[in-house]
Amino acid sequence: xxxxxxxxxxxxxxxxxxxxxxxxxxxxxxxxxxxxxxxMFPYPSGNIHxxxxxxxxxxxxxxxxxxxxxxxxxxxxxxxxxxxxxENAAIEHGVHxxxxxxxxxxxxxxxxxxxxxxxxxxxxxxxxxxxxxxWNQWLFIKMFERGLAYKRKSSVxxxxxxxxxxxxxxxxxxxCWRCDTDVIQKELEQWFFKITDYAExxxxxCDKLPGWPERVLTMQKNWIGKSEGVEVDFPVKGSExxxxxxxxxxxxxxxxxxxxxxxxHPIVSELVRGTSYEKDVIEFVEKTKRLGSLLRTSGEIExxxxxxxxxxxxxxxxxxxxxxxxxxxxxxxxxxxxxAVPAHDQxxxxxxxxxxxxxxxxxxSADSPSPQSSPPRGEEIKRNFPLPSGERERVRGAELxxxxxxxxxxxxxxxxxxxLRTEEGKDKIxxxxxxxxxxxxxxxxxxxxxxxxxxxxxxxxxxxxxxxxCGIVAIPEKDLPVILPVDVEITGKGGSPLSEVExxxxxxxxxxxxxxxxxxxxxxTFVDSSWYFxxxxxxxxxxxxxxxRRTPNEETGYWMPVDQYIGGIEHxxxxxxxxxxxxxxxxxxxxxMMDEPFSNLLTQGMVIKDGAKMSKSKGNIVDPNxxxxxxxxxxxxxxSLFAAPPEKDLxxxxxxxxxxxxxxxxxxxxxxxxxxxLKGPEGKAGxxxxxxxxxxxxxxxxxTIKKVTNDIEKDFHFNTALASLMELVNMMNSFEPESNNDLxxxxxxxxxxxxxxxxxxxxxxxxxxxxxxxxxxxxxxAWPSWDEEALKEEEVLIVIQVSGKLxxxxxxxxxxxxxxxxxAALSEKKVxxxxxxxxxxxxxxVRNKLVNIVI
RNA sequence: GCCCAAGUGGCGGAAUUGGUAGACGCAAGGGACUUAAAAUCCCUCGGAGGUCUCCUCCGUGCCGGUUCGACUCCGGCCUUGGGCACCA
Numbered sequence: 001x002x003x004x005x006x007x008x009x010x011x012x013x014x015x016x017x018x019x020x021x022x023x024x025x026x027x028x029x030x031x032x033x034x035x036x037x038x039x040m041f042p043y044p045s046g047n048i049h050x051x052x053x054x055x056x057x058x059x060x061x062x063x064x065x066x067x068x069x070x071x072x073x074x075x076x077x078x079x080x081x082x083x084x085x086x087e088n089a090a091i092e093h094g095v096h097x098x099x100x101x102x103x104x105x106x107x108x109x110x111x112x113x114x115x116x117x118x119x120x121x122x123x124x125x126x127x128x129x130x131x132x133x134x135w136n137q138w139l140f141i142k143m144f145e146r147g148l149a150y151k152r153k154s155s156v157x158x159x160x161x162x163x164x165x166x167x168x169x170x171x172x173x174x175x176c177w178r179c180d181t182d183v184i185q186k187e188l189e190q191w192f193f194k195i196t197d198y199a200e201x202x203x204x205x206c207d208k209l210p211g212w213p214e215r216v217l218t219m220q221k222n223w224i225g226k227s228e229g230v231e232v233d234f235p236v237k238g239s240e241x242x243x244x245x246x247x248x249x250x251x252x253x254x255x256x257x258x259x260x261x262x263x264x265h266p267i268v269s270e271l272v273r274g275t276s277y278e279k280d281v282i283e284f285v286e287k288t289k290r291l292g293s294l295l296r297t298s299g300e301i302e303x304x305x306x307x308x309x310x311x312x313x314x315x316x317x318x319x320x321x322x323x324x325x326x327x328x329x330x331x332x333x334x335x336x337x338x339x340a341v342p343a344h345d346q347x348x349x350x351x352x353x354x355x356x357x358x359x360x361x362x363x364x365s366a367d368s369p370s371p372q373s374s375p376p377r378g379e380e381i382k383r384n385f386p387l388p389s390g391e392r393e394r395v396r397g398a399e400l401x402x403x404x405x406x407x408x409x410x411x412x413x414x415x416x417x418x419x420l421r422t423e424e425g426k427d428k429i430x431x432x433x434x435x436x437x438x439x440x441x442x443x444x445x446x447x448x449x450x451x452x453x454x455x456x457x458x459x460x461x462x463x464x465x466x467x468x469x470c471g472i473v474a475i476p477e478k479d480l481p482v483i484l485p486v487d488v489e490i491t492g493k494g495g496s497p498l499s500e501v502e503x504x505x506x507x508x509x510x511x512x513x514x515x516x517x518x519x520x521x522x523x524x525t526f527v528d529s530s531w532y533f534x535x536x537x538x539x540x541x542x543x544x545x546x547x548x549r550r551t552p553n554e555e556t557g558y559w560m561p562v563d564q565y566i567g568g569i570e571h572x573x574x575x576x577x578x579x580x581x582x583x584x585x586x587x588x589x590x591x592x593m594m595d596e597p598f599s600n601l602l603t604q605g606m607v608i609k610d611g612a613k614m615s616k617s618k619g620n621i622v623d624p625n626x627x628x629x630x631x632x633x634x635x636x637x638x639x640s641l642f643a644a645p646p647e648k649d650l651x652x653x654x655x656x657x658x659x660x661x662x663x664x665x666x667x668x669x670x671x672x673x674x675x676x677x678l679k680g681p682e683g684k685a686g687x688x689x690x691x692x693x694x695x696x697x698x699x700x701x702x703x704t705i706k707k708v709t710n711d712i713e714k715d716f717h718f719n720t721a722l723a724s725l726m727e728l729v730n731m732m733n734s735f736e737p738e739s740n741n742d743l744x745x746x747x748x749x750x751x752x753x754x755x756x757x758x759x760x761x762x763x764x765x766x767x768x769x770x771x772x773x774x775x776x777x778x779x780x781x782a783w784p785s786w787d788e789e790a791l792k793e794e795e796v797l798i799v800i801q802v803s804g805k806l807x808x809x810x811x812x813x814x815x816x817x818x819x820x821x822x823x824a825a826l827s828e829k830k831v832x833x834x835x836x837x838x839x840x841x842x843x844x845x846v847r848n849k850l851v852n853i854v855i
Numbered sequence: 856g857c858c859c860a861a862g863u864g865g866c867g868g869a870a871u872u873g874g875u876a877g878a879c880g881c882a883a884g885g886g887a888c889u890u891a892a893a894a895u896c897c898c899u900c901g902g903a904g905g906u907c908u909c910c911u912c913c914g915u916g917c918c919g920g921u922u923c924g925a926c927u928c929c930g931g932c933c934u935u936g937g938g939c940a941c942c943a
Contacts, residue, residue, distance in 0.1 A: 004894095215859055215938080222858075222939055229943080247943060260943090303941075328941045338943045346856090347941055446942055572938080642880070643867060649936090651867055659880050662895095669895085710871090720869065723879035730879090799875050804924045806875055830910095844923050850874050854923045 005668035007632025011763040015116050023779055024118045026074050027539070028558040035071040036559050037063040038533055038598075040567030040575075043080045044104040048111045050607040050614055050640070050652070051568065053624045057637040058604060058646050058716065059566045060117045064759035065712050067118070068783040074559055075118055076536040078125035079105050082133075082525045087458045090490040097458040098486065101128055111625060116633045116762050118779075123536050127528035128458070132535065134481030135543050136527050137463040139582075141474045142547055142589055144464070148194045151472065154451060158186035163493045165455045185289075191462055191521065192449040195581045199224055199445045202580055211600030213647070216572045223573045225446025230430050231335060232439035234259065234312040236271070237320055243267065243312050246334030246444060250433065251425040252341040254414040255362035256319065257352070259312050260305065260326035262336040263288040268308065268325055277309035281325055288327045303328050303351045314339075315438040316429075317415060326351060334444055342404065349404035359401070363409045363422060450578065452524040457490055457497035459522030467509035467516040476510050482518070496520040529575055530582035533562050533597060545591050552593045565598040566646075572603065602716060605649035614652070622652055634761035635661040641718040641760055664764055667729055667757075671750060671768050677737075678747045678772055694742045697735055698790055701749045704728045705786040708756045722760060728753055747772070755781055800825045801852040802834045818845045825851040 018024065028034070039059040042052060063075040079101075086097035105126065112119075125132055143149040157166040159176040166176060166183060176183055195202075203224045206217045229248035236243055243259060261268055263285040272278040284306040291301065305326035312323050321340075328347060329338055342352035342359035352359055408422045417425050433439045453462070461482045463475040475482055485504045488497050498504055498520035509516035535543050537559040544553065561583075567575075576598075583597040606613050609620040627636045639660040644650045690698055704724050711721035728749065737743045750772060758765035758778045769778040795811040798821060808828040812821060822843055825831060835855055844852040 218859060219938060225939090225942065227942075245943080249943075301941090326941095328943095330942070333942045340943090345943070347943080350941095444942075446939095569937080645868085648861090648868090653867065653881065655881050656867070663880085665895090714871095719867090720879080723869075726879055797875080801874085801924070804922095809875075842923060844874090846874060850924090852874080852923050 003669075003672055005665045005764070007634060007664075007763065010767045011114075011116060011633050014763045014766045015113060017766075017777070018116075018118070018779070019121075021777070022122075023777065024075065024120050025122045026072060026120055028555055029072050030558065032070075032072040034559055035063075035066045035073045035564075036533075036562045037066065037073060037075045037564050038536075038562045038566070039077070040565070040571065041078045041080050041529070041532060042108065043083055043085070044101055044108050045085060046104040046107055048108055048624050050622055050624060052112075053115065053627075053636055054607055054640040054646075054650060055566060055568070055604055056112070056115060056117050057640045058602065058718070059564075060115075060637070060762075061641065061712070061718060061759040062564055062566075062716065063118050064762065064779070065783065067779065068755075068759070068781065070782065073118075074123075074536070075120055076123040076125075077112070077117075077119045077121070078123075078532060078536070079127065080525065080529055080532075081105065081126050081128035082459045082522075082528055084456065084458070087456060087490055087492070090457075091492040096486070097490070098128070101458075114625075114628050114633055115637065118762075123538075123541055125532060125535050125541055127525075127532065130481045130483055131541070131543065133460040133484075133528070135531075135535070135545060136460040136523060137475070137480050137482055138477065138545060139531070139586070140463060140523070140527075141477065141480075143193060143585060144474050148197065148585060149191060149452075150194065151189055151191050153187050154190045154192070155185045156188050156190065156451070157183045158188075159183055163495055165453075165495075188453075190451045190453040191519075191523075192451050193581070195450045195578075196445060196447055198581055198584050199226070199447050200443075201584060202447075202577065205580070205596055209596060209599075209601075212598075213601060213603055216569070216576065216601060216603060219572045220577055223447060223577065226443060227445075228441070228443050230433055230439055231442045232315065232339070232433055234314065234321075234339070236267075236323070237311040237313055239310075241267065241270070243323070243337055244335045244439070245337045245339045246442060247339055249341065249344065249426075250429045251411060251414075251417075251420075251422045252344045252362055253314065253316050253339070253429060254411075254417070255341040255343050255360045256314050256321055256339045257342060257358045257360055258321045258340045259323045260329045260338050260340050260348075260351070261308070261323065262329040262331040263325055263327065264331040265325075265329075265336045267337075271308045271310045271323065275309050277307065281306050281308055284325060284327075291327070301327065303347065303354065305351060305355065307355075315433075315436070322357075324351075324355075332448065333446070343401065344404050344406055346404045346406060349401075360413065361401075361405075362412055362414050363405060363407075364412055365405065365407060365409045366421070450524075450526075450581075452527060453521040454524055455496040455520075456522055457484075457488055459525055460484075460527065461498065462519040462521055462523055464519045465507055465509060465516040466519070467512060467514060469514055470509055470511045470516075473509055473511050473516070479510065484522075496522075498522070526575060526578050530578045531586065533565075533579070534560060534583075534586065534592060547589050547591065552591060556592050560592055561594045561596060562598045564600045564602065566602045566604060568606070569603040576601070602646060604646045605644065607652060608649050609652040627657065631657060631661045632763070634664060634764050638664065638722065638761050642722045643719065645715075645717045645719050663726055663729070664761060666733065667753070668764065668768065670729065670732055671771060674746065674750070675771060677743060678750070689741055690745060693735060694737075694739070694745045697731060697749055698745050699793070700728055700731050701745075701752050702786040702790040705752060705756065705784050706791065709783070709786070712759075718760065721756075725753060725757055752784055754778060755784055796848045798825070798848070799850040800828055800831050801850060802831060803854055804852060807831050807834050814848055816847075818847070821845050821847070821851055825853065 037059055039055050059075070063073050067073045081101050086101050089095055089100045090097050127133060140149055159166055159179065159181050161179045161181040162176060165188070203221060203226055206221050209217060227248050229246060230250045231244055231246050233242040233244050245259070268281065268285060272281045303326065305324045308323045308325060310323045311320045313320055329336065340348040340351065342348040342357065343361045344363055349359065411417050411420045411422065411425045414425070417428060420428065430441050434441060461484055463480065463482045465473050465475065467473055485501050488501055490497050505517050505520065507516055507518050508514065534556055537556040538544060539555060579597050583592065584595065586592050587595060608614070609622065612618050612620060614621050624636060635657060639657045640650065642660060643653065643656055707724040708721040711717045732746065732749055735746060737746055754765045754769050755778065766778050792814060794813070796814045798810050798812055799806060800808040800810065808831045810824050810828055812824060822845060826835070831853070835853055838855040840853060840855055842854040844854070
């Protein structure tokens with residue numbers, strides 16, 4: 001052992017040791033409780049960044065800790081290897097995506113291995129390998145057979161310069177992220193997964209995931225966006241046609257003063273055909289379409305519309321109301337048509353104001369002066385809205401309103417429903433509509449089906465062919481995988497690269513044997529990451545699903561679900577929602593048993609430097625490789641864990657890293673100093689044989705065990721766990737053993753420190769563990785438990801307050817009687833001075849804590 | 856606009872159920888060792904004031920409330936960060 005701590009001399013050696021012994025490889029063992037610890041797998045960009053270090057350090061502490069608690073821990077890693085960057089590298093540097101990816105994986109793997117993480121490398125997966133993506137294809141076919149994968153026309157982001165589809169994330173301020181060209185909307189045939197079939201279950205289970213952060217669940221709930229209401233048919237005047245609308249405010253049906261249609265609504269052209277309105281309406285529709293859905297849904301453009309010349313009839317009261325086309329109505333949501341209630345919907349209010357359309361008040365606030373028994377009408381309503389009139393006076397009938405009243409209240413001017421509270425009115429009107437056949441109750445979701453088609457090369461080929469005779473035909477299971485051809489020219493232009501590959505494109509129809517062509521789109525890479533955690537469960541990475549068997553595989557049955565999942569908050573919705581969806585689909589296919597993939601979720605904060613997220617473009621990157629070179633893996637891990645609790649953002653600090661390094665150096669020096677003397681005394685020192693500083697150190701050791709254990713168990717607050725270990729090391733540093741018993745306690749404390757530290761800084765812990773004479777690896781040592789008896793202090797500090805202000809401190813034996821405490825407090829010198837000549841009103845005693853003398 | 860977090864020293868952050876605010880670390884200042892520096896070790900370290908080893912007052916974004924006692928609970932604001940955003 002060298003005098004000075006030099007991580008270079010030890011870390012590689014221990015990494016090799018763990019690898020050779022295969023200590024992190026696991027197999028299922030029904031006699032042992034399992035623990036599945038998983039960090040979100042990386043995209044092989046070529047270099048790890050501090051976010052990875054933090055993520056993996058957190059996961060590794062948990063995995064190593066649980067292993068020492070005797071659990072059968074599976075802690076796998078792999079590569080999210082398909083994706084656009086590989087294709088961009090091909091475009092820019094002419095390197096094949098497969099080669100680029102492979103080289104990056106090699107590079108990143110060696111970087112990750114330098115961190116000394118406890119991965120079961122034997123289970124490593126690579127989503128770009130045919131062994132993996134064949135199961136993407138297999139799952140796709142199973143979903144296709146069940147109608148969960150389907151094809152339809154859909155509007156996509158299209159860059160006219162790059163001639164390719166862009167994902168929403170790749171559109172920045174309406175422009176292509178690569179060439180700055182304005183992105184347009186284009187109708188394309190796309191494959192979709194029917195995630196909406198699972199909307200209700202995905203939403204419902206949000207309340208059954210206690211191990212998930214509340215804000216992630218809230219984000220998912222908002223994303224799913226359930227809303228309950230009714231669909232109502234409004235007959236079109238002078239025609240057989242009916243206009244179906246969706247509303248959640250059926251209680252305002254008596255306040256409808258016009259209708260608004262989405263420009264894309266098919267009835268628009270029917271209504272205006274051959275009328276004098278046709279030209280204006282078509283022009284407006286075209287103009288709106290050109291805006292693109294991104295801009296239209298941004299809320300930034302002004303509400304505009306045009307009258308169609310037609311009228312609809314309100315089925316409840318027979319009112320005839322004009323039908324307009326409005327740019328803010330979306331075809332994708334509800335029915336693409338809405339009833340407009342300017343008095344109670346702000347958007348309608350603004351629209352009505354602009355075009356001079358009337359409003360009708362049908363809800364008044366329950367706080368307004370009118371009693372429920374005789375609801376107000378006409379002029380009286382206006383009196384109850386004594387708002388100053390302003391620029392909105394063109395909204396006839398609501399001249400005194402500044403804005404729509406969207407709140408709850410009492411229904412007025414609503415025929416037989418007048419006088420009801422809104423909640424009750426909603427129910428009654430919904431039932432009435434169903435009874436009269438005007439429409440039906442309806443639940444709508446904001447969640448859309450998941451479009452998975454990508455006009456790109458580096459992804460899983462969608463396993464279908466198009467046959468002129470048979471139509472869309474899925475590839476039979478036995479012919480999987482559909483291999484992604486290697487010989488492809490990638491230009492970044494002209495849509496799907498695969499459509500240029502003749503040998504891939506041309507095939508025979510599996511059904512009729514005739515000529516057919518293959519689908520040339522590939523799958524969204526989110527498909528790959530939607531079930532990879534299940535793939536890890538298979539021995540030697542040999543994935544095997546069997547839908548005929550209908551009984552889940554033994555391995556997945558043992559390991560799933562993931563007990564602890566750790567990753568960035570940026571995946572709060574997409575990846576985590578898709579993974580939940582896939583789990584449910586796979587359950588329904590009989591492949592696995594559980595409803596949810598991740599029992600507990602930890603969303604770690606970002607790594608920040610100089611007030612901003614570390615990123616290449618900001619130039620505030622800290623390279624983990626440099627850090628490991630300079631300080632070693634243990635210091636890098638330690639700082640990531642010590643600087644902040646995992647869920648919070650971590651502010652980078654070069655000096656903070658120095659601090660972590662110094663701590664390990666002090667521990668090293670301490671053990672180096674005592675190494676020889678610790679070999680002397682054998683046997684254990686019992687708590688009762690101890691006194692003075694030896695006893696104090698023994699107590700502190702036990703307190704530290706408790707603190708570290710609880711901090712890990714409760715909420716993974718490693719920063720405070722490490723702080724308490726630092727305190728213990730500080731105490732040892734000022735400890736001066738005077739007896740063999742003292743030395744025995746010191747040895748015990750050193751051992752405990754190393755065991756407690758080993759999940760955080762495994763290399764130095766192994767090394768020092770060996771230095772003090774242990775033969776077996778520290779990994780195999782059981783996590784210590786604390787001696788409850790030893791925790792107790794001989795004296796407890798009792799704080800004395802006079803009227804809530806701290807005035808003195810006394811030490812008393814624990815659990816002293818209130819009377820004794822009072823007496824001691826009152827006679828304390830300083831306290832006595834404060835209360836002298838004053839009348840004591842009350843004395844509050846909190847046992848073992850404090851006395852408050854109120855004067 | 857709506858929803859959700861979070862505001863504590865010069866900085867990162869501590870503070871079980873309301874009970875000593877500032878653990879631990881960093882930075883800073885002083886000292887030791889050294890020819891010198893680095894490294895290491897020791898001391899001080901929220902602010903103001905005083906009769907300065909000790910004591911007083913103020914202090915956890917702001918204003919109020921509950922309580923013997925509030926960083927912690929309640930009400931109302933302000934600021935920052937994140938998510939959603941014409942979803943009918």
